[in-house]
Amino acid sequence: MLAETQALVHVGIWEWTLVDDKLYWSDELFQILGLAPGAVPPSFEQLLAHVHPDDLTTVKSYLSRARRDRAPTTAEYRVVRPGGEIRTVQARVRTIVDAAGTPLGLIGADQDITETKELAARLVFSDRMVAVGTLAGGVAHEINTPLATISTHLQLRADSDDDADDGTRAAREAVERIRTIVRGLSAFSRADDDVRTAIDLNRVLELALAMTSHEIRHRARLVKQLGAPPPVHANEARLGHVLINLLVNAAEAIPEGNADAHTIQVTTRADAAGWASFEIRDSGAGIARPHQARIFDPFFTTKPTGQGTGLGLSICHGIVRSLGGDITFRSDPGAGSTFIISLPPSADAPRTRKRSEEHQPVTRRRGSVLIVDDEVLFATSLRRVLGGDHDVTVVHNGRDALERFRAGARYDAIVCDLMMPEMTGAELHETLSALAPDQANQMIFLTGGAFSPASQRFLERITNLCFEKPCDVDELLSAVRRRVDARTP
Ligand code: ADP
Secondary structure (H helix, E strand, O other): OHHHHHHHHOEEEEEEEOOOOEEEEOHHHHHHOOOOOOOOOOOHHHHHHHEOHHHHHHHHHHHHHHHHHOOOEEEEEEEEOOOOOEEEEEEEEEEEEOOOOOEEEEEEEEEEOHHHHHHHHHHHHHHHHHHHHHHHHHHHHHHHHHHHHHHHHHHHHHHHOOOOOHHHHHHHHHHHHHHHHHHHHHHHOOOOOOOOEEEOHHHHHHHHHHHHHHHHHOOOEEEEEEOOOOOEEEOHHHHHHHHHHHHHHHHHOOOOOOHHHOEEEEEEEEOOOOOEEEEEEEOOOOOOHHHHOOOOOOOOOOOOOOOOOOOHHHHHHHHHHHOOOEEEEEEEOOOEEEEEEEEOEOOOOOOOOOOOOOOOOOOOOOOEEEEEOOOHHHHHHHHHHHHOOOEEEEEOOHHHHHHHHHOOOOOOEEEEEOOOOOOOHHHHHHHHHHHOHHHHHOEEEEEOOOOOHHHHHHHHHOOOOEEEOOOOHHHHHHHHHHHHHHOOO
8 A cells, every 4th residue: 555655656765774784675676766676686786876867966965864853854956767768866865763862763755746847847938938928018018109100101212213222122121021021020919918819820920930030041942832721720920930930950960161061941831631731941951860759758958058958849749740740850860850830721721910801993083091000100101191182180199089979070981090099990980880980981991910818819800901011001001991982972
């Protein structure tokens, strides 16, 4: 019974009597060390032979402290089992004395706490990921708003000047680059809600590539072969994490500074079974054969402490399996590795945030447009953009907008920011749906990219268009034009 109880809680006990220098180990203590019970005669030397070399000093000093101080003493150390597996042990020891206070020996209990420690580390890691995600989403939102102003002004300048100078063109390209990275940041920061939609693998890959180009650039040439994989049913942020992790692993397998000699090749396609397939092949170090069976194990890493957590691939594996897919690899030590992900096709077609509408013939009536945006600079540049074709009114919060509707004002189009401090775009839409339903239909939303779960659900529910800032001015103009035309008799 006692042995079963020890096995249940993974506690091995030992006892050492001074008088005859005898050491007793329970069966569970042998098990913790990776030995069959009774396989070796118990001794302190045997124990030390199983202790991780880095923890030897800890164990020695803990044992001598126990003999000297007589008070119960504890220590945590790692043992290396004969097969190479490392376990973490929490050890407790105490001196036994007789009635006169003379020491008789030591008793100890060693508990295998490996799983508990792993769980705790996982929780810390996922907490950190959520915190980083929230921060990234917030930063993306903060960057997007000024970026929208820059982008709109650049577009205005390009429009007013047919052959825009090189500087303007370069600035527009730079804005486009920032825009892709920020879009990736905000899309990939939403991993904690498991909202799944039909997703275009190529699009997520482009975002992941934009986010990792810094890691890749100095190490390898990137070769892209993007085919036509079917849409997959997945959470965009989590899929993004998988791709980023594989891209970073591929980059880290290649030394810096010889980028011309190395390649990272990414391929997407529909495989023979009609599944979406993603393949990433690197010309890096490859994976040593003895490591190949362990790379998906949590905490397995060959990277220095502080650089690798060893959680990346185990998390990728978990995410891909939760999507009903598969992740495999092949590797030639010294010549590189290839990781392959296969995901079942989604039943729905992917829906981008900009929902496409039927193209309608353009008529030239000047419409009346209301802009509702708390960002004064952005609203001003938007007024300039739309003011060429329409009569534009600007307000900076939902309450002022509502006052106008209550007073009987009606507009052909209402361009409204989604996240505003006092009254959100969603709240304005809801109030208008009761007050003037036709006006709720005329709303076009803008978002800086930070989606609360509530606004995410709102966007799923409505059919209005929603543009991510900084948006393409031409697309916004034609969306407004379509709203105006829809109200033209
Ligand atoms: P980490 O990157 O923090 O070490 P991972 O779980 O992502 O954690 O990877 C575990 C280990 O797998 C890495 O430490 C490395 O040894 C190996 N590995 C993963 N991808 C590659 C690759 N593309 N080339 C070589 N080794 C790799």
